[in-house]
Amino acid sequence: MMEIHQTQTYKGFRWQVTFFFLFSWLCHSASGQLHYSIAEELKQDSVIANIVNDLGLDVKEVKSRRLRIVSRVSEKFFSVNLGNGDLYVKDRIDRETLCRAAPTCFLTFDAVVENPLNIYSVKIDIKDINDNSPIFFHDTITLEINELTPPRTHLVLQNAEDPDIGSNAVQSYRLSDNQYFTLNENISIDGSKILELVLDKPLDRETLNFHELILTATDGGNPKRTGTALLRIIVTDYNDNVPVFTQQVYKISISESAPINSTVTVVTATDKDDGTNGHITYSFSRTAENAFHTQMFNINPANGEIKTKGHLNFEVTKHYEMSVQAKDGGGLLAQSKVLIEIKDENDNAPEISIASLSTPIPEDSAPGTLIALIEVHDQDSGENGEAECHILGSSPFQLVTSTSRYYKLVTTSALDRELVPWYNITILATDRGSPQLSCIKYIKLDISDVNDNPPVFVKSTFAAYLPENNLPGASIYSVYASDPDAGDNSKIIYSISNINTEDFPVSPYFSINIETGVLYAQRSFDYEQHKEFQINIMAKDNGSPPLSSNATLIIHIIDQNDNAPKILYPSTESGGSPFFEMVPFASVQGSLITKVIAVDADSGHNSWLSYHFIQMSEPSPFSISQHTGEIRTSRMFQEKDILKHKVVIMVKDNGEPSLSATVTLSLVVGDHFQHVVPQINNEFNDGEPSSNMQNIYLVIALALISLLFIIAVMLVIISKCKESKPPPEFPTLNTNLYSQFDPRMLSNYNNGTLGLPYAYNVCVALDSSESDFSLLKPNQNVPVENLIDADDSGLGNESSKETLSPVEVKQITFWTFFDGLQL
Structure with a gap:
């Protein structure tokens, strides 16, 4: 028999579950909200419905669109299979735990998809099944009845409790067979059942002082479930009046902000008996529901005053229902109900949660880019639970309302990571209660870099x-x-x-x-x-x-001083042979004899040159200009003076360390070539034996060369110059006689130090192919850039000219005859 009953029970359960599944497919509204109905206690992974098809979505896109359930409560009980779109049960659902004895029980959640963003509300009605048996709060119920209690006396009994609702709740009571008592059920003004024990015939304590009966409660489920309690009735002496409450039901409203120990109400009962039989004690009936509610309240047993003993919270429990009993000294009881309604106060600030956040975002994101999906929730109800959101401060973002509880955070303008690398977005949510409450949420948004700036x-x-x-x-x-x-x-x-x-x-x-x-x-x-x-x-x-x-x-x-001065004139490349300059004996003091020309490849201070005598006879009739290199007579010559002077000239630059170059020059004093020749011979033959034959050869060569030179000069003067002013001492030669020198060497240097303070009558062609002389008038103009200025100090002079004209060197004459002498 037990196995058959279990099979029938299982078959009935399956039929009921099947009915709820079929009903859930048909229950969804056309307003964007799905409505399903399921039975409680479904097995884990039971399929409720294909939510993807019901939402009109493509099951192939739900993964990419990130379909998910958003709810603080429902996401623990439901989940979606993104592979096939089925909505299935994730965990055990106990309707009695969720909704207690409420007539309806719903679980709601939001189905959120992205790209594009859509939010669907889903409401699931949890239907009750007969999964709880009736149960009495006490297994043993003890009553005391006076032996003189008249028949048809009604004694209120404790009802059995069944967490199920409707037909699955307690439907009937049954008392074990006896000859003294029966059961009676009355309906109170609030619709609840009152179980009463009715005395059928008088009791006799002397015959039987107590009775034990079995009280059975049966629900209306299929199959039915039952619960039992032992009813122990003690027969006492006479107490013929039962306490009576002034109200069967007490209805009170109290604010959830009421402090602890606040008076809720005072229940009052009266008893016509005297003495202990008329002394009433108040207490809460010992029921499971009262056990929960009485955690928040207590009752004064003497005067029936009910006070709070905990903080009330409308968001946790909106109303309380408690059974109060009054018991007299004789053990008679009366019961009444106290209904306490909790009034909502604006005691909960809005809560901001981030449903979706994209960070970091590129700095080149277009205006309108979605940054985050924000949910605002307020546990209060009515206006106290309505909240508005906005961004504090100025920022390139704004909140766009999506639904009543959701906002989109989007960009409003272009971003620049180099100016602002991240944003701390402050979102303020304020409700409409009085006083208003608000909360702040900070979102740190990082801006990722884009290569939009060159080095x-x-x-x-x-x-x-x-x-x-x-x-x-x-x-x-x-x-x-x-x-x-x-x-x-x-x-x-x-x-x-x-x-x-x-x-x-x-x-x-x-x-x-x-x-x-x-x-x-x-x-x-x-x-x-x-x-x-x-x-x-x-x-x-x-x-x-x-x-x-x-x-x-x-x-x-x-520039570094790494180049020593180079002496251009007199030339130092003659293989050690001395150079000669002829000085007229009649030269006055300060007469220009010759000029040392030197250059330095360095520049600036390193090319500033100075000229010095380092070896010469004392006292010397000659002096040299330190800056220009001009050698002049320092006094008049006398007959007793030495006619040949050998001087060593040092040219030194201004670098650090200073570099220098030297040249040896022989100065011969005389009025005619005949005076010069013996000095020249002495110079060449100094330290060597001489012979008459060599002297004869020298004199002959000198005479021939002089004759040829004089004839050539005369021919040039006659053919090209109408007027000619000869020098005072030598008709065919200039005042100063120089050795042979090619001025084209100056074209390789930019720093010449030899100047031309005068215009000269005789100029020698630079090129050997030119066979004639070029004579200049005393007043003939010569280009400045083609001359070496006589006043030039030689300090850092850099010329940009690459070539020099034939008049750049002063009083250049042939020294061919001296070359012949050297032979």
């Missing part, structure tokens, strides 16, 4: 100064470019190239560290070859696509 140099042109003769491989300069982007977008690579691609390449001369921007010299430089380099430096970032910028680096080579 930037501190300036467009840099200048570096590098001394010549530098050590190869040494760092000479460092450039730096900054990029406000981040990550690889700000990683900079440096490179160098020529500004003018037609110039020689800079790679053999310079190199750059591609990461640090440090520039290195690949070789040692010579200021005399390269005075300046202009290099294009490019800084390119590592973004995609890469961005770059350029800067110009001008490298100035600084």
Whole structure:
């Protein structure tokens, strides 16, 4: 029999579950809200419905659109299979735990999908099944009845409790067979059943002082469930009046903000008996429902005053229902109900939760980009639970209302990570209660970088100064470019190239560290070859696509004193043979004898030259200008003076350390060539034995050369010059007689120090192919750039001319005859 009953019970349960499944497919509204009905206690993973099809979605898209359940309560009990779209039971659902004895029980949640964003409300009606048996709060119920209690006396009994509702709740009671008592059920004004024990015939304590009966409660489920309690009736002496409450039901409203120990109400009962039989004691009936509610209230047993003993919370429990009993001294009981309604106060601030957040977002995100989905919830009800959201402060974001509880956080303008790398968005939610309550939520939104900024140099042109003769491989300069982007977008690579691609390449001369921007010299430089380099430096970032910028680096080579002065005149390349200058005996003091011409390949202070005598006879009739190199007579000559003077001239630059060059010059004093020849012979034959034959050869050669020179000069003067003013001492020669010198050597130097303070009558052709002389008038104009200024000090003079004209050298004459003498 037990196995058959269980089978029938299981079959009935399956039929009821099947009915609720069929009913759930048909129950969804057309207003965007799905409505399902299911039975409680479904097995885990039981399928409720295909929610994807009911929402009109494509099951292939639900994964990409991130279909999910959003609810603080329902997400514990339901979940969606994104593979097939079925909504199934995730955990055990006990309707009695969720809704207690409420006539309806619903679980709601929001089905949220993205791309595009849609929110669907789903409401699931939890139907009751007969899964609970009736139960009495006490297994044993003890009653005391006076033996003189008249028949038809009604004694209120404790009802059995069944958490199920409707037909599954307690439907009937049954008392075990006896001859004294029966059961009676009455309906109170609030619709609840009152179970009463009715005395059928008088009791006799002396015959039987107690009775034990079985009280059975049966529900209306299929199959039916029952619960029993032992009813123990003690027969006492006479007490013929039962306490009576002034009201069968007490209805009270109290604010949830009422402090602890606040008086809720006072229940009152009266008893016509005297003495102990008329003394009433108040208490809460011992029921399961009262056990829960009486945690928040207590009752004064003497006067029936009910007070709070805990903090009330409308959001937890909106109303309380308690049974109060009054018991007299004789043990008679009366019961009444107290209904307490909790009034809502605005005691809950809104709550902000982030349903979806995208961070970081690219800085090039278009206006209107969705950042986050925000849910606002307030546990209060009515206006106290209505909240509005807005963003505090100014920011490129705004809140767009999606539904009554959801807001979209979107961008309103372009973002720039370099200006603002992140935002701390402050969202304020305020309800409409009085006083208003609010809450603040902070969202930190990071902005991801996009390569939208090229590297930037501190300036467009840099200048570096590098001394010549530098050590190869040494760092000479460092450039730096900054990029406000981040990550690889700000990683900079440096490179160098020529500004003018037609110039020689800079790679053999310079190199750059591609990461640090440090520039290195690949070789040692010579200021005399390269005075300046202009290099294009490019800084390119590592973004995609890469961005770059350029800067110009001008490298100035600084001159060092690495070149000694070079003496152009008198020439030092004659193999050690001395040079001669003839000085007229009648020269007055200060007469210009000759001028030492020297150049220095260096520049600036390093090319400032000074001229000095370092070896000469004392006292000397000659002096040299320290700045111009001009040698002049310091006094008149006398007959007793030495006619030959040998001087060593040192040319020194102004560098550090100073470099110098020397040249030896012989100065011969005489009025005629005949006076000069013996001095020349002595010069050449100094320290060697002479012979008459050699002297004869020298005199003959000198005479022939002089004759030829005089004839040539006369022919030129007759043919090309109508007027000629001969020099005072020598009709065919200028005042000063110089040895042979090619002025074209000056074209290789820019710093000549020999000036031309006068215009000269006789000029010798520079080119050997020219066979005639070029004579100048005393007043003939000569271009300034073709002359060497006599006043030039020789200090840092740099000429841009590459060639010099034939008049750049003063009083140049043939020394051919001296060359012949040297033979």
